[in-house]
Amino acid sequence: xxxxxxxxxxxxAIGELGALLQVHAPGxxxxxxxGQFVHVRPGRGWDPLLRRPYSFNRIDRRxxxxxVIVKPLGTGGEWIAERGPGDALDLLGxxxxxxxxxxxxxxxxxxxxxxxxxxxxxxxxREAARRNVTLVMGGRSVAHLWPSERLPASxxxxxxxxxxxxxxxxxxxxxxxxxxxxADQLMACGPWPMLAALGRMxxxxxxxxxxxxxxxxxxxxxxxxxxMGCAMGxxxxxxxxxxxxxxxxxxxxxxxxxxxxxxxxxxxxxxGLP
Amino acid sequence: MPWRRPRRRxxxxxxxxxxxxxxxxxxxxxEEERDTVELAALDGASIVEAATGEPEADGSAPSxxxxxxxxxxxxxxxxxxxxxxxxxxxxxxxxxxxxxxPVLAASGTFGQGTEYAELIDVSRLGAVVNKGxxxxxxxGNPQYRIAETPAGILNSIGLENPGxxxxxxxxxxxxxxxxxxxxxxxxxxxxxDYVFVVETMLGxxxxxxxxxxVSCPNVKGGMLFxxxxxxxAEVTRAVKQVTDLPVIVKLTPNAPDVVAVARAVEEAxxxxxxxxxxxLGMRIDVARRRPILGTGSGGLSGPAxxxxxxxxxxQVAQAVSIPVIGAGGVTSARDAxxxxxxxxxxxxxxxxxxxxPEAPLRVVEGLAAYVRAQGLASIRELIGxxxxxxxxxxxx
Numbered sequence: 001x002x003x004x005x006x007x008x009x010x011x012x013a014i015g016e017l018g019a020l021l022q023v024h025a026p027g028x029x030x031x032x033x034x035g036q037f038v039h040v041r042p043g044r045g046w047d048p049l050l051r052r053p054y055s056f057n058r059i060d061r062r063x064x065x066x067x068v069i070v071k072p073l074g075t076g077g078e079w080i081a082e083r084g085p086g087d088a089l090d091l092l093g094x095x096x097x098x099x100x101x102x103x104x105x106x107x108x109x110x111x112x113x114x115x116x117x118x119x120x121x122x123x124x125x126r127e128a129a130r131r132n133v134t135l136v137m138g139g140r141s142v143a144h145l146w147p148s149e150r151l152p153a154s155x156x157x158x159x160x161x162x163x164x165x166x167x168x169x170x171x172x173x174x175x176x177x178x179x180x181x182x183a184d185q186l187m188a189c190g191p192w193p194m195l196a197a198l199g200r201m202x203x204x205x206x207x208x209x210x211x212x213x214x215x216x217x218x219x220x221x222x223x224x225x226x227x228m229g230c231a232m233g234x235x236x237x238x239x240x241x242x243x244x245x246x247x248x249x250x251x252x253x254x255x256x257x258x259x260x261x262x263x264x265x266x267x268x269x270x271x272g273l274p
Numbered sequence: 275m276p277w278r279r280p281r282r283r284x285x286x287x288x289x290x291x292x293x294x295x296x297x298x299x300x301x302x303x304x305e306e307e308r309d310t311v312e313l314a315a316l317d318g319a320s321i322v323e324a325a326t327g328e329p330e331a332d333g334s335a336p337s338x339x340x341x342x343x344x345x346x347x348x349x350x351x352x353x354x355x356x357x358x359x360x361x362x363x364x365x366x367x368x369x370x371x372x373x374x375x376p377v378l379a380a381s382g383t384f385g386q387g388t389e390y391a392e393l394i395d396v397s398r399l400g401a402v403v404n405k406g407x408x409x410x411x412x413x414g415n416p417q418y419r420i421a422e423t424p425a426g427i428l429n430s431i432g433l434e435n436p437g438x439x440x441x442x443x444x445x446x447x448x449x450x451x452x453x454x455x456x457x458x459x460x461x462x463x464x465x466x467d468y469v470f471v472v473e474t475m476l477g478x479x480x481x482x483x484x485x486x487x488v489s490c491p492n493v494k495g496g497m498l499f500x501x502x503x504x505x506x507a508e509v510t511r512a513v514k515q516v517t518d519l520p521v522i523v524k525l526t527p528n529a530p531d532v533v534a535v536a537r538a539v540e541e542a543x544x545x546x547x548x549x550x551x552x553x554l555g556m557r558i559d560v561a562r563r564r565p566i567l568g569t570g571s572g573g574l575s576g577p578a579x580x581x582x583x584x585x586x587x588x589q590v591a592q593a594v595s596i597p598v599i600g601a602g603g604v605t606s607a608r609d610a611x612x613x614x615x616x617x618x619x620x621x622x623x624x625x626x627x628x629x630x631p632e633a634p635l636r637v638v639e640g641l642a643a644y645v646r647a648q649g650l651a652s653i654r655e656l657i658g659x660x661x662x663x664x665x666x667x668x669x670x
Contacts, residue, residue, distance in 0.1 A: 001393065002393075003393065041629055046425050046629060047425035047577070049425060049426060049427060049625065050420075050427060050628060090630075092393075092631065229420045229427065230383070230628045232389050233389045234382075234390065234405070235382065235429070236414060236419070236434045237418075237420035239417075240417075270416045270417070271414060271419075
């Protein structure tokens with residue numbers, strides 16, 4: 001991980017998902033991997049104070065560029081989302097753990113919810129040339145979906161919307177059963193309720209008999225979100241409960257084995273309880 | 275042989291005319307090529323290059339002959355990277371504890387010192403204060419544990435730590451190699467807890483002092499000791515009996531009478547004071563109609579509390595004769611100078627590190643630049659410069 005002053009190349013609005021920021025940062029781009037994130041300082045002053053973590057949405061080593069999706073949340077998020085071409089951006093990264101694709105995986109199933117599309121797009125771009133990739137994305141409406149023209153053409157793109165404005169009406173979990181039968185590996189990133197639903201599917205699979213579609217659930221990898229402070233592993237603000245005890249989303253995560261993450265009523269399990 | 279760039283993973287542009295099989299084949303061919311390149315790249319590399327994967331600075335042929343001029347060059351390069359070299363920044367931050375400079379990393383914002391060592395040269399700091407350490411492991415508080423406030427943050431971590439024995443076992447060997455003195459921050463619920471942690475940590479490499487956290491706002495009973503002069507004195511006395519290392523007491527601004535606590539712990543044998551710990555605060559999530567922090571309230575830190583910290587440093591420094599370490603919202607050398615002039619012998623940099631991991635080093639550099647520019651013999655000349663007894667009398 002390094003500190004690097006990046007330069008904004010482009011800022012494009014992606015529907016309701018947020019601002020897609022393309023940043024020239026060859027140092028960070030050269031080290032980054034899918035699932036990792038960059039911690040962005042909102043300005044040079046001390047108000048707002050905290051950096052914001054953004055998962056890589058694209059890693060272009062050749063051009064030395066990265067892309068991130070910035071939701072204008074809070075004054076810091078708004079400031080970052082408003083950066084335009086030529087603006088400098090103070091970056092700390094890449095940070096955290098990355099998704100690991102097995103060499104023998106032929107069929108890769110990616111599942112994204114909301115800005116959770118970020119690492120899934122990196123995986124889709126990298127893996128499309130190596131194996132069969134299906135990406136499932138869910139959102140509230142068509143405006144919350146990732147535009148298909150920004151994905152490799154060979155990636156099968158399945159979409160669901162809660163209001164039925166595009167693709168299958170419903171949620172990503174509604175279309176997963178038939179795809180899980182096909183998949184060798186499953187990777188997901190999205191809001192906690194979506195990951196918790198995957199966790200329940202995994203628990204059912206773990207209890208059930210050996211049937212097709214069970215293996216990818218048991219070995220699924222997920223990237224999670226949590227309110228973050230330092231992102232260096234020191235402040236312990238971003239911990240979640242895992243099978244191994246407390247884990248820092250910024251260090252041990254953000255990519256975890258789905259089997260290890262502890263959920264509670266669709267949210268991360270409460271920290272601090274025995 | 276000229277150094278070849280370390281391997282880069284190729285991002286191949288997608289071409290839709292190829293079949294998936296053709297693409298896979300091409301990908302595997304490229305992979306083989308890259309492997310060959312990777313091995314070949316090590317041919318002719320010096321030991322340093324092979325170990326670090328980075329080309330050596332001057333690019334000349336590697337040599338095992340020690341060249342005196344190159345050592346001088348290296349020394350010059352180091353001094354250029356350390357503008358504080360040659361400036362007397364050393365201070366006594368507690369009775370019997372002299373540090374090379376007056377900048378410490380504050381407890382809870384620097385982990386065990388090893389984490390930020392991946393990013394900055396921590397050996398340039400005066401000392402590192404580790405994460406609050408308790409007798410037993412603690413899982414910490416429920417989420418959320420952090421919330422942003424104007425020019426500051428609220429936290430409610432709840433002293434999550436692996437317990438004194440594990441800290442000593444795991445981090446002692448790492449501290450030995452860190453190149454910076456370590457102050458162990460000790461927290462507890464009873465006098466016995468504090469004594470246990472101190473006894474457990476005794477003899478751990480690099481540990482030069484203990485900072486008693488009698489003021490954690492985020493654990494039940496954590497602030498009890500820091501709010502009552504008698505209890506604060508009792509825990510100080512008990513710890514002093516089991517260690518010869520300097521004992522620093524971290525004061526809480528939430529005490530009804532901070533100066534009374536400061537006087538009481540000095541009387542009980544404290545060798546230094548840290549002023550201040552976080553200030554109690556709260557934020558409400560309007561959409562959910564409840565506090566953002568899992569514990570409701572938490573500790574406020576950052577530039578928002580600097581004037582409070584400065585005021586208390588100024589008060590405490592006049593009331594005691596042991597050194598005071600100023601803490602609260604220090605982001606720059608200018609901030610540090612304010613604390614030094616208010617009577618602090620050193621400062622701790624905490625929350626600022628989250629925004630700018632280089633902030634503590636910038637404070638060191640800035641202080642050195644100030645001492646140089648002002649033509650001072652030592653930074654010590656500035657300590658207490660703004661106190662009424664030493665400076666110009668204040669207007670009535």
